[in-house]
Amino acid sequence: MSxxxxxxxxxxxxDFRANDxxxxxxxxxDREHRHKEHKKDKEKDREKSKHxxxxxxxxxxxxxxxxxxxxxxxxxxxxxxxxxxDKDKEKRKEEKIKLxxxxxxxxxxxENGFSSPPRIKDEPDDDGFYASPKEDSKxxxxxxxxxxxxxxxxxxxxxxxxxxxxxxxxxxxxxxAKKAKNKDKKSPxxxxxxxxxxxxxxxxxxxxxxxxxxxxxxxxxxxxxxxxAPPYEPLPENVKFYYDGKVMKxxxxxxxxxTFFAKMLDHEYTTKEIFRKNxxxxxxxxxxxxxxxxxxxxxxxxxxxxxxxxxAQTEARKQMSKEEKQKxxxxxxxxxxxxxxxxxxxxxxxxxxxxxxxxxxxxxxxNHPKMGMLKRRIMPEDIIINxxxxxxxxxxxxxxxxxxxxxxxKVTWLVSWTENIQGSIKYIMLNPSSxxxxxxxxxxxxxxxKKCVDKIRNQYREDWKSKEMKVRQxxxxxxFIDKLALRAGNEKEEGETADTVxxxxxxxxxxxxxxxxxxxxxxxxxxxxxxxxxxxxNKVPVEKRVFKNLQLxxxxxxxxxxxxxxxxxxxxxxxLQDLMEGLTAKVFRxxxxxxxxxxxxxxxxxxxxxxxxxxxxxxxANRAVxxxxxxxxxxxxxxxxSMMNLQSKIDAKxxxxxxxxxxxxxxxxxxxxxxxxxxxxxxxxxxxAVQRIEEQLMxxxxxxxxxxxxxQIALSTSKLNYLDPRISVAWCKKWGIPIxxxxxxxxxxxxxxxxxxxxxxxxx
DNA sequence: AGTCCAACTTAGAATACACATA
DNA sequence: TATGTGTATTCTAAGTTGGACT
Numbered sequence: 001m002s003x004x005x006x007x008x009x010x011x012x013x014x015d016f017r018a019n020d021x022x023x024x025x026x027x028x029x030d031r032e033h034r035h036k037e038h039k040k041d042k043e044k045d046r047e048k049s050k051h052x053x054x055x056x057x058x059x060x061x062x063x064x065x066x067x068x069x070x071x072x073x074x075x076x077x078x079x080x081x082x083x084x085x086d087k088d089k090e091k092r093k094e095e096k097i098k099l100x101x102x103x104x105x106x107x108x109x110x111e112n113g114f115s116s117p118p119r120i121k122d123e124p125d126d127d128g129f130y131a132s133p134k135e136d137s138k139x140x141x142x143x144x145x146x147x148x149x150x151x152x153x154x155x156x157x158x159x160x161x162x163x164x165x166x167x168x169x170x171x172x173x174x175x176x177a178k179k180a181k182n183k184d185k186k187s188p189x190x191x192x193x194x195x196x197x198x199x200x201x202x203x204x205x206x207x208x209x210x211x212x213x214x215x216x217x218x219x220x221x222x223x224x225x226x227x228x229a230p231p232y233e234p235l236p237e238n239v240k241f242y243y244d245g246k247v248m249k250x251x252x253x254x255x256x257x258x259t260f261f262a263k264m265l266d267h268e269y270t271t272k273e274i275f276r277k278n279x280x281x282x283x284x285x286x287x288x289x290x291x292x293x294x295x296x297x298x299x300x301x302x303x304x305x306x307x308x309x310x311x312a313q314t315e316a317r318k319q320m321s322k323e324e325k326q327k328x329x330x331x332x333x334x335x336x337x338x339x340x341x342x343x344x345x346x347x348x349x350x351x352x353x354x355x356x357x358x359x360x361x362x363x364x365x366x367n368h369p370k371m372g373m374l375k376r377r378i379m380p381e382d383i384i385i386n387x388x389x390x391x392x393x394x395x396x397x398x399x400x401x402x403x404x405x406x407x408x409x410k411v412t413w414l415v416s417w418t419e420n421i422q423g424s425i426k427y428i429m430l431n432p433s434s435x436x437x438x439x440x441x442x443x444x445x446x447x448x449x450k451k452c453v454d455k456i457r458n459q460y461r462e463d464w465k466s467k468e469m470k471v472r473q474x475x476x477x478x479x480f481i482d483k484l485a486l487r488a489g490n491e492k493e494e495g496e497t498a499d500t501v502x503x504x505x506x507x508x509x510x511x512x513x514x515x516x517x518x519x520x521x522x523x524x525x526x527x528x529x530x531x532x533x534x535x536x537x538n539k540v541p542v543e544k545r546v547f548k549n550l551q552l553x554x555x556x557x558x559x560x561x562x563x564x565x566x567x568x569x570x571x572x573x574x575x576l577q578d579l580m581e582g583l584t585a586k587v588f589r590x591x592x593x594x595x596x597x598x599x600x601x602x603x604x605x606x607x608x609x610x611x612x613x614x615x616x617x618x619x620x621a622n623r624a625v626x627x628x629x630x631x632x633x634x635x636x637x638x639x640x641x642s643m644m645n646l647q648s649k650i651d652a653k654x655x656x657x658x659x660x661x662x663x664x665x666x667x668x669x670x671x672x673x674x675x676x677x678x679x680x681x682x683x684x685x686x687x688x689a690v691q692r693i694e695e696q697l698m699x700x701x702x703x704x705x706x707x708x709x710x711x712q713i714a715l716s717t718s719k720l721n722y723l724d725p726r727i728s729v730a731w732c733k734k735w736g737i738p739i740x741x742x743x744x745x746x747x748x749x750x751x752x753x754x755x756x757x758x759x760x761x762x763x764x
Numbered sequence: 765a766g767t768c769c770a771a772c773t774t775a776g777a778a779t780a781c782a783c784a785t786a
Numbered sequence: 787t788a789t790g791t792g793t794a795t796t797c798t799a800a801g802t803t804g805g806a807c808t
Contacts, residue, residue, distance in 0.1 A: 357798065365776080365799065411771065419798095425770065426798085439773090487774095488802060497800080531801055532775055570766085573803070586773085586802060633776060642791070714776070721774055744794065 204347050206435035207753040217412045217436060221387045223342035223351070225394030226415045226428055227335060229358035229377065232256045239309045242302035243295055253286045257374060260361045262306035269363060275372035279361060282374035342414060342430070343391075350431035351414065356383075362421045366498035366533020370421055382417045412436045422496065432720075433749040440753055443724040445582045446591040447764060453591065456579050457482065464545045470566040474575055476549050477503050477564050481585050484540065485592050485628050487531060488569040488585035500529045503585070504569050509559035513550055514539075522547035536630050593625045593722035598764045600624045601731050610695075614735055616702045618728075618742060623709060625718045633714040646704050653697045660690045725751035726758035733760035 212218075234255060240247050241258060250258060261270065261279055269275045280298040287295065295301065320328075339354045359377040364370055380400035387393060389407045396402050403417075415428035430436050449456075460482075463475030480486050481503050489502020501510065510528035517523040520541045530536045542550075553563055569585065576583040600621035605614060636642070664686040671679040725743075729751070732739050739748065739755060748755060 353797075355797090363777090363799080368799095413771075416770095422799095424800095427771075429772080437773090442773090490802070492801095500800085502801080532777095532799075534776080568766095569802075570804090584803065631775080636792090638791075645791085717775060746794070 203752065204435075205753075205756065206347075207438070207440060207757070215410050218344050218409050219388070220346070220391065221342065221344050221409070221414070222391035223387060223394060223414050224339045225385060225396070226383065227339050227355045228380070228397065229356055235259070235306065235309065240305045242305070244300040245302075248294070251288050251291060254283065254288065254291050256359075257283045257286045258301075258303065259306060259310070260359070260374075262303035263310050264361060265303055265307040269361075269371060272371065274367075274369060275361075278370060278372035279374070282372075286374070344430070344434070344436070347435070349434040349436075352429055352431045354428060356417070357419075357426065364498060366500065366529060368498045369495055370497075373421055376420050378417050384416045386411065386414055386416070431749075433746075433752065437750075438753075439721075442587075442590060443594065443726070443764075445587055446594055446724070449580060449583060449587050449591045450595065450764070452580055453482075459579070461545075464549055470571070472549055473553060473564040473567045474572060476546055476553070477567055477572060478576075479542075479546060481588050482592070483542075484526075484538065485589045485630075486536075487589070488572065490569050498529070498533050500531060500533055502530060502569075504564055504567050504572060506563040507559065508554050508557045508561050508563050511550065511563065513547065513554070515547075524550065530630065534630060534632050589629060590722055593629055593718055594724040594727060594764050596625050596628055597621050597723050598727050601727070605731070605735065607735075611737060611741070612699050612702050614737060615741055616706055618731065618737075619706050619715065620709070622715045622719060622723070623713055625723060626713045626715050629718055629722060631714045631717045632712050635711050639711060643704070643707065646700065646707065650697065650700050650704060653693065653700055657690065657693045657697055660686065660693050664690050720747070720750070724764050725754035726762045727764050729754050729758040730760050730762035733758070 232252065234252055241250055241255070242248065261283070264270050276298050284292055284295070336354075340351055341348050342351055343349075356378045357375070360375050362368075362370055362373045362375050380396040381403055383396075383402050384404045384406060385394060385402050386406050386408055388409065393405055413427040413429050416425050418424070419426050432439075456478075460475040460478045463471050464479075466472050466475065481488070487502035489505035491505055492500070501507065506528065510526065512525040512527070514523040514525060515521065517525075517539065522544055523539050523541050524547070526536055526538045526540065528536055550563075553565075557563075557565075573584045576585065576587075601618065604617040604620055606617065609617065664683070667679065667683045667686045671683050728742050729739065731737070732742055743751060743755075
């Protein structure tokens, strides 16, 4: 039944061809516009359509969007609302602090040991990949010297095997596969395991440790606080800004904001009406009153001189001498060393983003109503520090104060602040390789879904026939999420963000129904903008019952009405929770991505292929997933050129091959005549040369194919977020592919747990 | 049930960097 | 030795989810 889970190959190709200019934002703009206009009348329309549409009246209107009306009518009401929000926030925060600090106290009394100053272990900064002892015995081709440096002493080996055993137990436990037979000896000694001494000399294997109780994220946390953006440096006197053709000296504040625009002058953004409007509005707020009265039109502003200055600056930076570059590098390293790490529960861990986002102009994706707005500078007074009570609290910069210091070990972030564009909270958190980011659990949940997915599929098929509209909609939506790996699709506040949708928020205008199309029956044509305003375009044959349901859902609705008017993500996820513990809409994406990779790897890997060809197969399997998840990218600007380069290389190689073949031929002829050892040898060596060149040519051609197929598909997102790394590790082990052909250094760090624990026979 | 929002994951673009090549 | 190109890293926007509150 899962045959239709994945588009078949030819279909994938077809979809993409149809999709060649992949971001048809313009086409959508028009539609979006209509959508907005119409929203106002939407209530009315829905009112009308509702009754005819549903078998089953319910008086409570689902989406009361009254809030919209009261909200952004003008600046004043918005302000008012904001104030309110702030107050509420403050109140809640206070309560929270009290609560959590109390919690900590209790905890501490219980777990005394953890509050003592931690023993810090330095993690080696080098290449994170090392061979685990288990791997040593495998045929896996071991790489070059740099990896050898990491080999562990023999002694640890035995120790590790034990650990691995324990870990396996835990893993089973984790996946809720509670098979009593295997469980008889859940080694008691393992539970109270102390920090092993050998930790000094190797990477910390957090995945072999016990997990914390629900909700507790850490017991000790110490860090140096954030690094702020460098202060603004006014432009040199000779760099001019012109207004209406005349030189104008700007105040520092106004000048700073002007430089943000000047730096983006070459970017398409600055040509967009909304961007310009938003920018100008915010810029004016930074101006002195004289400036304000002079500068009344953005089109009379001339930033070109400023822009040239910045270009010259970047050019100069490139031209810097080695020593100067080295100096900068060292300075960066110093910063990283000091602020780039924190101590969390006895371990030094890398922080992902320790630098505060500098001020600038907001660059929303797609058709974002707020693009061009000024992202203000973040000051220490905006910053909330989170660390443990018994740690050294980072001092604020001289003359400044933190907004707040809290000690909440129920969250993972170290620093937070509220951003001024959407009013959302930004965080400083740890690197993906850290313990706290265990995506391992995510894959275990997906594997649990594997066990019950058939049941769930049968269930939603049944639900297509339900008497209740809500249930039917839920079932059809779930079918899409499962079959097409769509995102859940939360409602979004209108006018605050780009108009994008996911499954639950699909509107009637986003699908077209074709009772018959290109010889297929019941085809649904999807065309909408998803996350990051990436277009999703797909024609999918569906089951008759789904088709009929869709027709029903669309009856008497306007294009801008919700397709699933009785459904939202919260309803859907609640239902999923009942079907399986921990199941949410996004688990389907993870599950389908990983299972697809595994399937495709099985199908595409040819045992007789050499390594480059096998890697091409891997990339193709990866690509199938990226297509399923609709991970697209803009074709690289240099794509055509680089393709041509590659092609000329191939041509050259072909010529070389022809030459080599000719030489071989004549050598053979020669040998036939002479029949001596020397000429025989010559033939042999020519043969080898031909072979070598053939191989090189093959490699180049494979590379060309790979690149061409990758033109507008981004593999990295699925690789990083959706594919159970153990599948890839197992595949590498099975076929003797060095892991670094598949994962770069960062990825190996992130997936260290999988590299360590997956065997060649791992099954997702 | 609906709203709001904190916290966390997922995402593509921009930029930095390393390495190959002329 | 500079330059160009491909890859890795950084950046930060934009999703999902769940819990508190109403």
